[in-house]
Amino acid sequence: MIRILLVDDHPILRHGVSALLSTQEDFQVVAEAGSLEETARALTRHEVDLALVDLDLGTGNPGGIEVTKMIRREFSQTRVIIFSAYDADADVVRALDAGASDYLVKDTQPTQLFRVLRLTAGGDGSPSGNLTHLLRRQNDPEALTAREIEVLGGVAAGLSNRELARELFISEATIKTHLHHCFTKLGVDNRQAAVALALKRGLIRI
Known part of the structure; x- marks a missing residue:
């Protein structure tokens, strides 16, 4: 049984994901949280194999990157998958740096979600899925670096x-x-064309 913690600031979305995961006999949602503090409390009270963490936990609150860092620092036995509405390269790089094992967008098909959850829970903790794809892309000399993406975001x-x-x-x-x-x-x-193309490719967002 794979014990899962859902971290999202929208209770309705958590309910929907929990209902979806409950269709699989080997998944058990043992706790839900909407903030960094609630996540820490849940992990103290429950044995969790895998945390599915939203990237954005509301304006002014620590986000999924901060939650991931806390989990990997204080509850290292729990692996993390970032679950976000966006897949901009800069966000995926930040997730990898924070210690996430994978990164999925919320329009992922259920079968793909199930597959990644099982692979991550049963793996050795090394990056997989979208993160592996990103690592390959980062070795491409034509791929933008994290700093270049950051500069374009500022532009x-x-x-x-x-x-x-x-x-x-x-x-x-x-x-x-x-x-x-x-x-x-x-x-x-020129700057305008670079920004327009980066937005189209999902490298940055505004």
């Missing part, structure tokens, strides 16, 4: 090179270098 938010440099604690020259690499990899020649 999309309307920040100037000077503002970006100040926010990221790097020089304006470095910002220009990152942007040049973005233009080359995306096959565009």
Whole structure:
């Protein structure tokens, strides 16, 4: 039996996912949580093999990345899958860095969700699924790096090179270098086109 904790700030969504998982004989939702604090309490009270954690837990609250870090730091026997409405590269990189074993979007088909849950619970804790795909993509010289995605996200938010440099604690020259690499990899020649293409590909969001 795979013991699962659902972490999402929307009770109705948790109820729906729980009902879906209950159709499988080897899944048991042992607890639900809507915040970092509730997650910690649930893990203290229950034995959990796998936490399915939403990336966004509401404005002003610690999100799924912070929850993942806490789980991996304090309850290392519990593996984490980030479950999000978005699959932007920057979010997947952050999930991997935080210690997540996989990353799924919420429009994933149930059969795929079941498969990844079983693989993650029965595996050795190494990244799989979307994270493995990301690792392969990161080795592609044409793929944007996490920092380049971060810079493009700032451009999309309307920040100037000077503002970006100040926010990221790097020089304006470095910002220009990152942007040049973005233009080359995306096959565009200006900021607006780079942002438009990055949004279309789901690399960033605004």
